[in-house]
Amino acid sequence: MIIGHLPAGYLISSFTYMRTAADAVSRRLFIVFGMAGAIAPDVDLLYFYLIDDRQHHHHTYATHLPIVWAALFVACAWWLHAARFKQLPALALVFCINGFVHLMLDTIVGDIWWLAPFVDKPYSLFTVEPAYHPWLLSFILHWSFLLELAVLGAALWLWRSRAPATIRLFH
Numbered sequence: 001m002i003i004g005h006l007p008a009g010y011l012i013s014s015f016t017y018m019r020t021a022a023d024a025v026s027r028r029l030f031i032v033f034g035m036a037g038a039i040a041p042d043v044d045l046l047y048f049y050l051i052d053d054r055q056h057h058h059h060t061y062a063t064h065l066p067i068v069w070a071a072l073f074v075a076c077a078w079w080l081h082a083a084r085f086k087q088l089p090a091l092a093l094v095f096c097i098n099g100f101v102h103l104m105l106d107t108i109v110g111d112i113w114w115l116a117p118f119v120d121k122p123y124s125l126f127t128v129e130p131a132y133h134p135w136l137l138s139f140i141l142h143w144s145f146l147l148e149l150a151v152l153g154a155a156l157w158l159w160r161s162r163a164p165a166t167i168r169l170f171h
């Protein structure tokens, strides 16, 4: 997934806000943390390009392993449940939820090692053939990119449909 992570983060954070943090933290801050979590796994691209010299698929790093995000999710869910002051754990939880969803979205056309570290095998739902150069073009011209555009469209629609209500609040 290329452009879909951030809008997906906006959608998921919007939908989970009322269930997890409506009385603990502002909606805006909650969504900011959620959108940060939605792109957090891809910070490993810095390591991939600057340190690892592109020697390993960046999806094999801990930042793209489901077991890591699942463990963080469980820890944050417990923290939110147990904490007296719920602002920080609510923000941490939405960050982790979106980090985990990032891996689910990456699985559509990208390899994710779902059973690592126990099974060294990548899984993906569909394969994008490297038909064009540069490689990014193959992803953009693949049908799955329509899915990304749909996610972007849904997020923009939700954002726009909420905007008048927000404006009314401040006038």
Ligand SMILES: [Zn+2]
Pocket: 041, 042, 064, 102, 106
């Ligand atoms: Zn990724």
